[in-house]
Amino acid sequence: MRVDVDVDLCIGSGQCALTVPEIFDQDDDGVVLLLATTAPPELHDEVRDAASRCPVRAITPTDR
């Protein structure tokens, strides 16, 4: 699964980092940091969950 984030949308709510710390973190300004651009299968559900929790829909998971 590919993971894309739109940093311009991000408001730094940290929902992603809270949900999947393996994939998302936040920089010192609170902006989302992608730790990996591909998520292993065991994290697919969690990444989808993070995408749905992001209050500004800044996270796009793409199955391939």
Next chain:
Amino acid sequence: MASDLTPHPVTRPNPFDPPLELGRYRETEPIRRMAYPDGHAGWLITSHELARAMLSDGRFSARSEFKRPPVSRPGADPFYGAPALPGWLVDMDAPEHTRIRQQLAGKFTARRMRDLRPRLDVVIDDLLSTMARKGPPVDLVELFALPVPSIMICEILGVPYEKRAEFQQNSETLFSLRVTADEASAAMDRLYELLRVLSGPGGDRDGLLAMLAEDGTLDREEIAGVGVLLLTAGHESTSSSLALSTFALLSHPDQLAKLTADPGLIDNAVEELMRYLSVFHFGVPRTPLEDVEFGGHLLRAGESITVSLPAANRDPAWFADHPDRLDIERRSTGHMAFGYGIHQCLGQNLVRMELRAALPALFRRFPGLALAVPSDEVPLSSDMSVYGVHRLPVTW
């Protein structure tokens, strides 16, 4: 069928459930006309799906110029229909909102919150020791639910704790539904005055206010406004959440027993309590800046909309399996207790951490904790914009 023009319901069937009408509206007409106290015919949204769609849609404005109070609240009148106060980002849209929020987001990340945890644990421990020394019965709000978030937000901002009483009094006035417009305006002026001084040269150099002053992106008045906003939000909503969560657990002994038996449930329990209690009980206001087709209706530019967070958080379409039941093992992700969209609560990870630390510590220290009065004698703050309890008398 055209809906009757009814006002926002206010009567709760019990301390934990929102007004029953909200659930009925959600089933039959999740977006319906609503009568505002000033006579305006606006809208009320009660389903999770529509609430989420609206709060993440940039066509709906959060600017205070367009806001009307959903329930009668004379004290709030001066702040509705007028431009946002300096720094008051909840009343702004992008890009003004973005500029201020960007200055703050980095101070409330999950990582920053983890760094605060050791200090939080000490604060909690001290307060519980004081409570133990005083002996039962005590008011849990006064001795625990209020001071925990109060000490933490004061320290984060760099507000000396001695200023707390003055601050607290004005903040209570501001949030009360019973004060006059003049009283509320005066309280707001005093809060700005207090924060202007604190964010000036005489303030605490380590706090967020000083960092903002140093950085120079926000002007002095904006920093004072941000300070007022974070202090009031940090006090009212977190202390309500903590006191009401305790009350809810004491009233649901099966859930409390589960939590005590398996402390690992705490993170999930906190999410569920947030969902179930939704302390922001009159929801959040939005207004379309242009005519917008939404949920099968034409919403006209300038009309007021109230998005009911308590109703959305009890929507069975999102939370299957009896959302009116408190179930600390439920999967409650997607709740909107902190709102949704660009205005979603900035301090939510602080609130989470405080509840995750405070609730288990409280029940560990006082395993026999119980209400000291019958539950129907607990004074509820349904008259405040943030729902909760005025006092929670407990014994052990």
